[in-house]
Amino acid sequence: MYPKSADARFDFRYYVDKHMPRSIELLSVHPGFRGVSVERGAAGAVPGSEPAYVAMCHFTFTTADAFLEAFLPHASELQGDMPNYTDIVPTIQVNEVLISR
Amino acid sequence: MYPKSADARFDFRYYVDKHMPRSIELLSVHPGFRGVSVERGAAGAVPGSEPAYVAMCHFTFTTADAFLEAFLPHASELQGDMPNYTDIVPTIQVNEVLISR
Numbered sequence: 001m002y003p004k005s006a007d008a009r010f011d012f013r014y015y016v017d018k019h020m021p022r023s024i025e026l027l028s029v030h031p032g033f034r035g036v037s038v039e040r041g042a043a044g045a046v047p048g049s050e051p052a053y054v055a056m057c058h059f060t061f062t063t064a065d066a067f068l069e070a071f072l073p074h075a076s077e078l079q080g081d082m083p084n085y086t087d088i089v090p091t092i093q094v095n096e097v098l099i100s101r
Numbered sequence: 102m103y104p105k106s107a108d109a110r111f112d113f114r115y116y117v118d119k120h121m122p123r124s125i126e127l128l129s130v131h132p133g134f135r136g137v138s139v140e141r142g143a144a145g146a147v148p149g150s151e152p153a154y155v156a157m158c159h160f161t162f163t164t165a166d167a168f169l170e171a172f173l174p175h176a177s178e179l180q181g182d183m184p185n186y187t188d189i190v191p192t193i194q195v196n197e198v199l200i201s202r
Contacts, residue, residue, distance in 0.1 A: 001153075016199050024202065039196035042165065051194040052102075058159075064143065093152035095140035098117050101125065 002088040004041060004054040012040060014085040015055065022081070026074045027059060032066025035059075054088070064094050103189040105142060105155040113141060115186040116156065123182070127175045128160060133167025136160075155189070165195050 002010060020038050027033060037058045041051030061067040071078075103111060121139050128134060138159045142152030162168040172179075 012199075020200055024200070028202070036200065036202050037198060038200035039198050041194055042197045043195045045193035047165075047195075051196070052192050053194065056196060064148075091153050092146035093142055093154060094144045094148075095152070095157060096143050097138060097140050098113075099121055099125070099137065099139035101129070101137050 001053045001091045002055045002086060003091060004051060005088070008054065008088045009086055010054050010088060011085040012055070019078075019081055019085055020057065023078055026078070027070045030061070030066060030070035032062040033059075033070065034061055053091075060097065067094075102154045102192045103156045103187060104192060105152060106189070109155065110188045111155050112186040113156070120179075120182055120186055121158065124179055127179070128171045131162070131167060131171035133163040134160075134171065135162055161198065168195075
């Protein structure tokens with residue numbers, strides 16, 4: 001999750017056309033891959049207000065270990081690509097899915 | 102998204118067994134409903150570190166307006182139920198889904 005700030009840079013074209021397709025190409029071949037969602041922050045709770053995050057990406061895997069197995073071999077390439085679309089330091093967290101429909 | 106803090110209260114049993122099933126029951130009947138994910142924050146980027154959010158819920162609808170149409174008739178019931186599981190003020194934002202697989 002990329003926190004929004006007034007002077008932060010985020011190139012959605014590069015992110016959606018280059019960075020995320022490459023990330024998905026590399027990570028989705030792992031047998032634990034279950035899905036991915038890439039989202040642009042549109043507003044806060046009040047329509048027209050600023051969202052807390054300019055963008056979010058959610059990868060779903062069978063386990064946190066499966067994600068690490070898929071990601072770590074490509075971490076340097078994918079993290080090294082980040083300056084090409086943003087100067088924001090993302091907030092990263094691992095979640096356990098409790099309900100999914 | 103419910104920010105984690107040391108003294109915050111969050112009752113996952115109530116949230117997962119009562120609050121979210123009722124929310125899903127009420128919102129999923131709208132024709133714009135596409136899905137929902139309820140998640141527990143397990144760790145930050147570093148295994149064993151604290152996640153930024155203790156819990157997250159993502160509702161997916163065809164449009165932001167469809168979500169509001171589904172949610173607003175039940176806002177008082179659902180928001181009124183929040184003190185039964187938490188004293189955290191959630192961070193709410195509306196996202197546009199750019200990639201979904």
